[in-house]
Amino acid sequence: MPAQLLNVLIYAGIVLFALVVIGIILTRLYRRATKDVALIRTGFGGEKVVLNGGIMVIPVLHELMQVRLTTVKLEVSRLNKDALITLDKLRVDVVGLFHIKVKPDAESIAAAAQTLGDSVNSPDAVKSLLDGKLVSALRSVAATMTMEHLHANRADFIQKVQEALMTDLDMNGFQLESVSITHFDQTAFEHFNENNAFDAEGLTVLTRTIEERKKIRNDIVATNRVEIEQRNLDANNQSLEIAQAAEQARLTQEQTLSARRAEQATAIATAEAEQTRLAEIARITAGQAQTVAQTEADKVIQTATIARDGAIQTATIERDRTIEIARITTAVQTAQKSEEESTATAAANEARALAVRAEESVATAKATEIANRNKNVAVIAATQRAQEEAVGITVAATAEKEAAEARASALRTEATAEADAEKARAEGREAAFKVDAAGQASLNEATNLLSDSQTALLIRRAMLEALPAIIAAASKPMENIDKISILDARGLHGDSGSDGASGGGQGNLADAAVAAAMRYRVGGPLIDGLMAELGMTGSSLNGMLAGSSADAAPARASSNDAHKHSASLNGGRGNPPA
Structure with missing residues (x-):
């Protein structure tokens, strides 16, 4: 199983x-x-x-x-010397499109395959096979029709071409679907051959036709030109007639208007004369009333002016009395203050002499400290710059955005604040100018009351106040001195006695150093002259101190004179007039 x-x-x-x-x-x-x-x-x-x-x-x-079995499109062009010749012996340029395909039945398919073999599906092979037949059909049909007939009856021309091709195409297994004329025009003159009978006859026909058309066109143009000129002439005449009528109407209207204007001007002149008369009467009446009122007002104003002038005179006398008392008091205070400043100046000069000795010892330490500080500052600055660059790169974008917003707000606030500040500054300057003007006026009035000695004292005081700055500017070259070396050879050869005797006249070693340094300055004669005016000798430290001590007595005497002058002014002037 x-x-x-x-x-x-x-x-x-x-x-x-x-x-x-x-x-x-x-x-x-x-x-x-x-x-x-x-x-x-x-x-x-x-x-x-x-x-x-x-x-x-x-x-x-x-x-x-x-x-x-698909349709094949074949284009046939007959142009220029290959153009078609019509019945009237003219040449026409024609471009036609032929749509051809194999007839869909067994016999036609077998015939097409037998005719073309393997090239039956190639459009070029089909065109090479049928091109002669297509051109022959076009020429044979064109020879039976005139150019005008061809142009006006293209459908008839196409139908006759199809009928001419029907039998030839059927023998090869093809059928013609449609014919299209895509271009149709007369061939240009240069492509006609004068030695050709057809072309010669065609040229004759073309020339006759063209010249006749030119003549007709020229006649039409000339006729139109004459009609246009005649129409323009008629239009100009009508325009002149209309303008003449308009001018006549304008003149008539102007005459009517002139008469009406004259009548209206007469009425206006009469009314104006009446109004002028009434206005003159009213003006005279108003003038009389105004004169009476002005007289009364002048009386009242004169009474008020007299009363005001009396009050102003009383106030002026009282003000002058008060100002005079203030002037005397100011002069006394100025003299007392001058005496105190003279004493303070002498003490300051002595202190400056002591400071010179200390400055030399401080200079070296100061230079060392400055060098160390500059070095440390450079290191710190370099470190800080590096840190700032790192931080700046990190926050640059955020800072730029915030800065742009802040700048916009700041510009608005700044504009408002600047306007307010400018207004406040203007008001402040106005008030300050008023106060300065009042103070300067009072100071000038007080200065005018001083005596010659008091005026000289004020001048010397101003010179003393400016002298330190002048000496500092003149001694500017001394800053270039790095150090001072003093070589004292006195007593080296046994002449200490004589040197000591002479040393009393020349002063000690510090005085000699100061005197040498004082000679290393700019504008020496000018400064010495100023110091001589003040009673000081600028060539040595002792001369400065001696001049300051000697100047104290005249200053005190000038101060006493100022006290006496103030008392005499007070006793001599008495009370100001009431």
Whole structure:
């Protein structure tokens, strides 16, 4: 039993395998036709054309050819010297499109395949086969029609071309679907051959037609020009007549208006004369009333003016008395203050002499400290710049945005604040000018009351106040002295006695150093002259101190004179007039 089942399975497998192999072979050998492609099988069994089905093609026994049934567009151009010749011996340039396809029947498909072979599906091969027939049809139909007839009856021309091609195309298995004329025009003159009989006759016809058309066109242009000129002349005459009528109407209207203006001017002049008379009467009446009122007002103003002048005179006398008392008091205070300043100046000069000794010892330490400080400052500044650059790169974007917003707000606030500040500054300057003017006036009045000695004292005081600044500016070159070395050779050769005697006249070593430094300055004669005016000798420190001590007594005497002068002014002037 199992052996029989095994045999059945083997036979079934063989049959199934055979069926699969047969199916694959049939699939590989079967060819199908499509809507746009027809099949032609030749060989074993004869020729067979398949349109809408399929067919078995066995290699070696059969040969298969495909024929496309789609439409082929063929363009035929007959231009210039190859142009078509019409019935009236004229040349026309024609471009036509022919839509051709293989007729979908077995005989036509077989004929097309027999005519073109494997090139039946190539548009170029089809055109090379049919081009002569297409051109021949165009020429034969064009020769039976004139150019005007061709242009006016293109549909008739196309129909005749189709009829001429029907038989020739049918013999090759093709059919003509449609013919389109895409270009139609007369051939240019330069492409006509005068030695050709057809072209010579065509040129004659063209020349006659063109010249006649030119003559007709010229007649039309001339007639139109004459009509236009005549119409312009008529229009000008009508315009002149209208202008003449308008001018006549204008003159008539002006005469009427002139008469009316004269009547109106007379009425206006009469009314103005009446108004002038009434206005003159009113003016005289108003003038009389104004004179009476002005007289009364002058009386009142004169009374008020007398009363005001009396009050002003009383106030002026009282003010002068007060100012005079203030002047005397100011002069006394000025004299007392001058005496105190003279004493303070002498003490300051003595202190300056002591400061000179200390400055030399401080200079070296100061230079060292400055160098160290500059070094430390440079290191700190370099570190700070590096940190600032790092921080600046980090916050630049944020800072720029905030700065832009802040600048916009600041500009608005600054504009408002600047306007307010400018207004406040203007008011402050106005008030300050008023106060300065009043103070300067009072000071000038007080100064005019001083005596000559008091005036000289004020001048010397001003010179003393300016002297330190002048000496500092003149001693500017002394800043270039790095150090001072003093070589004292007195007593070296046993002449200490004589040197000591002379040393009393020349002063000590510090005085000599100061005197040498004082000679190293700018504008020495000018400064010495100023110091001489003040009673001081600028060549040495002792001379300065001696001059300051000697100047104290005249200053005190001048101060006493100022006190006496103030008392005499007070006693001599008495009370100011009431």
